[in-house]
Amino acid sequence: IPKIFWKYSSDRVLVMEFSEGGFVNDLEYIQTNKLSPKEIAKKLGQMYSDMIFIHGLVHCDPHPGNILVKKDEKGKLQIVLLDHGLYTELSHDFRYNYSQLWLSIMDSDIEGMKKHSAELGVGEYYHLFSCVVSARSWDTIINKKSGGIVANQVTTSEAEYIRRRISKYIPQLTQIFEKVPRAMILVLKTNDLLRGIEHALKIQKT
Structure with missing residues (x-):
């Protein structure tokens, strides 16, 4: 999750750091950067399973424009979740x-x-x-x-x-x-x- 700049944020605007990466459905970017589609799907599924079944706080707008993929400093897959305006809490x-x-x-x-x-x-x-x-x-x-x-x-x-x-x-x-x-x-x-x-x-x- 990108860093939030609370100083510049308000009740209507959330300001976050800029993150590099390609959209999760950009197959050309994924292939060029030697990322695995299967690993992306598995990691994304695990991330949302944790939100739903363990934490009970779920980001409810995971369309491709809100999810970036890239390699971190160690060359491992990293998923970046954007747009945190729609969440739900699960009892x-x-x-x-x-x-x-x-x-x-x-x-x-x-x-x-x-x-x-x-x-x-x-x-x-x-x-x-x-x-x-x-x-x-x-x-x-x-x-x-x-x-x-x-x-x-x-x-x-x-x-x-x-x-x-x-x-x-x-x-x-x-x-x-x-x-x-x-x-x-x-x-x-x-x-x-x-x-x-x-x-x-x-x-x-x-």
């Missing part, structure tokens, strides 16, 4: 139920998904909510025999299947978004932006 209960929901999704545990979706404000549409949270199809989530989402990375064909089907569930999605806490909306938005970066880095399977 302990929220973090617990959200983490348990993720574990249930990863374990193909339908009862767990139902329970922790309900704790987050979602009732009968827990299956659809689990798909929204993970950006995976329900068939993949519940396919425990094949290892579910843990053993099967998302493919472009699965992503295309989800895109084709999503309009069918607009009324149910609207109900879900009306019931969940505002923090969940921001976390889902953040997850979508991070998945967009991963897609731009071209590390998804086909």
Whole structure:
């Protein structure tokens, strides 16, 4: 995080130091500077997992223009996070139920998904909510025999299947978004932006 110059900052303006680097989706910069797209995605994912599940304070605007990548003095990957105007705080209960929901999704545990979706404000549409949270199809989530989402990375064909089907569930999605806490909306938005970066880095399977 760039240094903040509080002397020049106010309630409406945040002044921070200038940081070198290329935008996180600039593949030419990444290749020229011998950075690894896989390492970038992994480090970015870990950084946001720590924010969501450990610290409970989340930067909610990780679009490519707000994230720079570069090498530090030792030649290691460094991620620079800009624009700190949109954050959300997550309560302990929220973090617990959200983490348990993720574990249930990863374990193909339908009862767990139902329970922790309900704790987050979602009732009968827990299956659809689990798909929204993970950006995976329900068939993949519940396919425990094949290892579910843990053993099967998302493919472009699965992503295309989800895109084709999503309009069918607009009324149910609207109900879900009306019931969940505002923090969940921001976390889902953040997850979508991070998945967009991963897609731009071209590390998804086909």
